Amino acid sequence: MSRAILFSAMASLTVGCVSNVPTDAFSYQFPDNVQEDLAPIVAAQPAPAADSITNAIGEPLAVVTTHPTEATEEGPATQAELACLNLVSGEVLWRKPFEAMTRPEILGDVVVTSIRGSVVVLDLRSGDELWREELDDLAYVGASRSGNTLVWVASVGVAGGANRKGRLAAVDARSGRELWEHRIEGVLGHPQLRGGYIFVPWDRQNIAILKLQDGIEVARLRTTDDVIGWVRAEPQGVFYGYRGIYKFNERSASGTKEGSTYRLAPLAEAPREPLVQDDGYYPTPGTRSARGRIRVYYEPEPSTDTETIPVEGDRFYFVYFRYVFAFDGEENLSWARVLPRDIVRAHALTNGVLTIAEDGNARLLGHDDGKTVWEQDYDLELASAGLDVGDFSPPSNVEANPADEARTLRSSLAEIAGDPDNRLVPARAYAVELLAKMEEPEITRDLLDLYAQRSTPGALREAIGNALRVREVGTEFLVAALEQHYDYLEDTPAPPLGLIVPALLEQRVDGAVEGLVAHMMDHETPRAELATVIRGVVELGDENVVPPLTTFLTLYHADSLFQENGDALAVAAEGLFRHGGEEGREVLQALMAQPRTREPTQLAIQGLFDREQADAAAAARAEAEAAEAAAAEAARAEAAARPVKLSQAQINEVFVAHTEHLRGCIEGELERNPRLGQVRFAFIINSDGTSEEMRYAPTSDPMIECLRPVVEELRFPQFRQRRQRASFTVSLRGGGSDQAEEEVVMGPWWQRAQQRSEAAGGERHIGRPWWQIRRAQAPAGGGQGDGGQGDDGQDGQGDGGGQDGQGDGGEGGDGGFGDGQGDGGDGGGDQPWWLPSE
């Protein structure tokens, strides 16, 4: 509150505020959604209570405006009047000539309405005028009352434009004496009073909350993700919103839908997006107007729940001129009714909905079934009605009506859908939509009948078409409808094929083919629907439709009827192409080749073959691409699986595969050089498995000449590294323990050379030729190496001691060659190492 006082000084300086006394409200600088500001207001609200009568007479009342009528044979002209109706007694308490611009409001012991340029207040009991106030260029919007204080708002500019003004006045209800007033440069909505506070919608986004006593604004609500179109203060509480409904409580300070106690807009899918409350910024018309004829009526249930907004009787009533639809809270339709005349006002009650119609008929439609429970006729042509009925619950005063008793939801909706009132087509289409959701198969027939009526407007036909397409029951009626054919004498139209066929296609009703073929061959099938019918034949049929399709296509392929538009023939050709097999294609080829065939048909047939070829090519392309992709993937996988580089074992393996070739060359060299101890190859292997820069030791030309062709043919496994150095050594004198010792000597080469020299007495020991000592396989337990084929230097060579044919390790840390064939020394093995293992 202190904040509000603080702002009172600031507010006087604001541009937007030109108020008289007091000045401290509607400032643009006023802080909104402040929890501390709202808390005392919430606390001041009376506990929620049931709706009750608030007028001074204490009876359910309607104050109505009447519609002036011209003189007819039945009676003289009448002028516009204001009348007060007692709904219980059926009396007209008073009626006064009065051209009200706005719908009257019953506020205690007064009635508030307006005429052009003035707000007018009348005595409720007599209808006598108590006072009026000039509005200058403003339009009266609405009023509210608490005790003796009446608060009213007039405003202009809600529809846009530079002239945006609002006037909020608090006056003595009976005398009109002004208590305080605000005049602002902004648009104000219908004010509401509860708990000593005034809730004023302002500029579509705010609710200014003022103290009734002095008109000082004490809190501000502002929505950040919605629009505020109205405020409604009832015994049940304060509600506000636009399409959705908010409940005013401590959560309102959030300023958001999610943070507030909020209920989504009910019946958002209903035609014209009906509001749950009249837009609070517009004057409610007192004359006949379409505005206000489309509304959702509901009554909040008294509740302190801050999570939900329960609705009385779990009912939303959607009123569309003469139609009433009753939905439960889950938006399931419970019942629907058609009334004879437009409803000017309704009010949701615990036991139904009260409607006031243009013909002066007031009736209560029952909560459960919509039957008329109570009815009262006033001989008045009404334009608008202000109600104060509380939770009106009159005893039934109508006898059971057979028409009412026989009425079902289906029959009611069918009645609405088939109502000839073409003003109400959107609601009739809505009824069609609701009807189509029902399970009874016969509804399909009803909708077809409605569609077939000449008077049915296009928009309704479209709605029926849409509804039938998604309707899964009653397809037998669609098929049955195909039995009807045009007959001039019997005045029988062709069935609505444009409606039926898409629905049959949607539901895949195979049993319709026969009927569709009959319509395809019937010249009375409208040209506009012919292609659709043939489409049905093609899509639902099989090879059995080939003969009629062939007949049709053959008969008309040269006919002038299809010169410009060959759609029907194109579809027939497609059917023949699809179902006709080779013979069908031959027929098509023949037709295409005939010069008399109309060009559109030729093109269509050609298109079928071209498309097939293109599809086949595309399929082949796709297949090739898939294969290519698979191959690429395999190659990628294979490349990824390759070693970074080859192990010595892998290198050795390649040489072993060429042992016989190598042997001949080496034996030849041995003959030339009996002291030859080893032959060594040093080279580079490329990643693709080729080798280059081969060097030989010894550099015996005859041996190199012999070896080169063999070596050049060597192909190594591929590997990831770009290239690697490698070597392979053929030890011709293997098997001696000294050789083993030699292998473990570490240190510079001269040390090893020296050692070898010492060990050999200055001459290297020459053992037996390697092919004499090499064993095919060492006996079990005989020192068999377990190193196996190494990889990247991980695997050691066989540790049996023998080094037959071993690799000596290439560059990059290659592991040694270990074939698991250690020979356990040189004593036992006499077979050359290259012989196949046993």
Added chain:
Amino acid sequence: MSMKRSNLRDLARAVGICLTLAVVATGAEAQRGRRAAEPAEGDSRRPTVTIAELDTVTPKLESADADEVREALDLLVAMDDARVVPPIAALLRSGREDRITDRALNALKVLAAPQSIEVLTEFRNHRRPGARRRAYQALAAIDDRRVPGLLERGLRDSDRTVRGAAALALGEVGSRANLDVLFLAFERNVVEAAIAIGKVGGNDSIARYTESLGREPLGVMLSGYHEFLRRDDISKDKKTEIVERLGEVSGTMVRRFLQEYLGTFPEGRIRNQAVRELKETVEQTIRRIPAEGGGETMGGGQ
């Protein structure tokens, strides 16, 4: 065995002229058209073609040259033999250009062979009204008990010209059995049904027909009365009733109609008393109708 090509062409040209004339003929006129297709007696210059040429002519129906097909059709008609129907039916079913289809239907009309009924029945369902109309006209030319029933279907057609052709055809070949449907067609504004009713209706049909006087245009009604009055099998009493009823309607159109009807009576003294009395009734009725300025008072006239 085979005729020279130039001879065939000359003959075809000659027959073609006859066919063209036959296009506009209906009903009994079709029969006359058929006769017209026959070579005139004693016209030694006109080449003749016989059924023996069928195998020579038939392949020409498959020609891509429309003129050649037309010539072949004309020759087949000139053969005047029911054996030419199957190739013409095959031609029709093969789907040809409009002019060929129409010419083939006209050919069947000239041939008037019952063997054509099957294909003509199919062509009652052709999507082109012109083809349907010709099919009905061709059917009407066939002397077969199935035909009237087949023609009735045409009255139910959506196309006005087809309905009219069917009604006129029923007037030619129909019978009392078709009267109910003809009256229904008449009530549904098939104006040609008036002529058909006038042709096939009996004495007991006149009263039913006259109920439409005042509802239907006078010109339409007169077309039916014209048929009733010219028939010998309608009693003189009924004709007198018609004349007297028309006298009540009065008007220039009625006067002119009755004057024309009066012209059909023999000049001078008529021995047959009934005829004489009818003529007198006509004369008296004409005298009662003002010569000028007396517009139709019923039915709106034409």
